[in-house]
Amino acid sequence: MKQKYFFIALLLAGVALAATRPFSGNPNGFIKGTPEIRSISALSFSKDGILFIGDSRSASVFAVETNDKKTDWAEDIAVAGIDQKIADALGTQKANITITDMAVNPVSKKLYIAVQNSDGTPALLKAGNKGIEAVSLKDVHFSSIALNDVYAEDAKDARGRPLRISTISDLAFDNGKLYVSGLSNKEFSSTFRSIPFPFSDQQDQASLEMYHASHGRYETTSPIRTFAISKINGKDYLIASYTCTPLVLYPLDELKAGMHVKGRTVAEMGAGNTPIDMTTITKGGETYLIMGNTARPVSEVNYKSIASFEGTLTQQVAGKAGTPYIEVPSLTKVLQMDKLDAHKVVIMQKKENGDIDLLTSTNEAL
């Protein structure tokens, strides 16, 4: 009997191996199988529709092929009480779920929403006017990369897991690189990584110490809460919002591991407020950074004024000054935002009564 069981076990192992075998014609180095995703903290898409999932619990990022159909035009999304609808579809109460991120697949214009149950179980959904559906992560083409802790490679617990696990606070893909910002549950510092994609064994990821000095006097570091990568005057910049509120600009090419990198604080976004999501839109031929805020309406900064803001580390950014920005008064308590297509933005907003709605705005109306 034992031998027979052993044979069955081998057969099963063979099936498991076959299920994760690389396949041909595969420029992204994907394998076919079921990624072991333990949490979904952040979502982002590449231009060609590869979904990046930031999994804080396993300190990894997964890249997943979505196979969504291409569409050029997006229907306006308007769903009242999306939190209740998600709770119904998951068979629970809305107090039990947290929406951790949302992102639009630029290929299909489909809205993906990541949810976490109060027991920690993650769920990935697609939501639209017609309802909510599960995104299956079984037998998909995917790859993954572990966010190695370059500082403390030998700091592992008794089970061999790394001791420091960062919460992935934001993800963005730009020009062949995946950028990941992290918050640690232990140390108060900024980790920001740039990882080439397709993922390879030869990782070029770097953990960076980045500083900003808002008022010419005190230089600080702080974890990044959300960020955008953008071109200003032909040069690539990281625009980062920190847990301590300043909006800081770094030239991407200066972000190198082991360097004391200083950014330029371009604005403070108000006391008691933190930008929680940001995206870049174009209207009237100009490019704008729009930000959802915890305690203020959506604010909007023209990239031209970021570029021309000459306030440096030695000048005080007074009040809400620094780079000028405007607010969209109707859009308070915006929790999530993303570009729906070239002309529209989909917004997740908390209403006065506590309900969470999905709505669509044209770029011009912002």
Place this chain on the structure above:
Amino acid sequence: MAACEEPPQATGLWIEPQHTVLHLPLFLVPEKDPAKIRKLFKVRLRGSGTDILGDLKVSEDVSFVPLIPFTTNSRYECWLGEKKIDSFSIPYNDNATGPKLLAVYPMSGKVPVNLLKIYLAFSEPMRENVSDRYIKLVKGRSDTLHEVFLSLQPELWNEDRTVLTIWLDPGRIKRELQPNQRMGAPLEENNSYTLVVDKNWTSAQSIAIGKNAGATWTTVSRDSLTPDPALWRLQVPKPGTRQPLNIDLTESLDHFLLAESIRVQRSDGKRVAGSLTITDQDSRCQFVPEATWAAGDYELRVDSRLEDLAGNNLNRPFDRDITTTRAKTAKAYYTRSFSIGK
């Protein structure tokens, strides 16, 4: 109504432990064609018209894996098309004990006025993303403070969901940032502050703590200095013994970072196996080697990311006055040499 968590040989509907899978024997399904069952079988919350998302398999029985586990204290119904064919509820586990708040860090009664981090350690995994409802900071006896904590979603839990990290709003602590100028620092010097953890906070298994818990601190002067291993006081053991190496850190440091930041090594970098114990409200450590100490030169190797209670680490203070202090060159580790039997 079917019971929950019955053994597999049960003759009715049953739910696997952890509420992750529903099983319904085929003889209870008034349809024999598996294809039709796959099309028509749905699970819903009682009173809801929405089908619950999940994976359905029809083989020896009908098994349904919901996208998230069924929720405690909820009632569900199984439908075949328009016909309700069964129902079940997920009761509270009466045998489960409630969660307890085991510790609040910092453990020292006195904290710097620019205290940055608080850790709450619970006896079991807690319900996440609700801490803002259940944690408050009270100044003196009854003055509840507002907007002192940084609101983070998702929250910063450890992997087991038993330790939560809370930050006092860094924008208010950092000198001259706008939140600091408008609202002031979260804490004031020479005051008493009590962190209250509300009795209604529940574990992931939906059981409440049951009574309010927390910790009280008195604030002392600002700490703007980086911790410096060169200033630690060492009590060095004798060779040929397994006496502890006693390290007086001269101040309370971050509890969780401390546990993983210090290692003892020979002067050639070879690690000395042993165990580190943290005592005296995280202001002292004791290292006991596995083997007896040999005479020779040793080092403490300290990870630069070790922080004090105000978020100053070995490389940099929390906020550095660039008009008066120069930035240090960042290092991964700092070492402190000592000799045994010399």
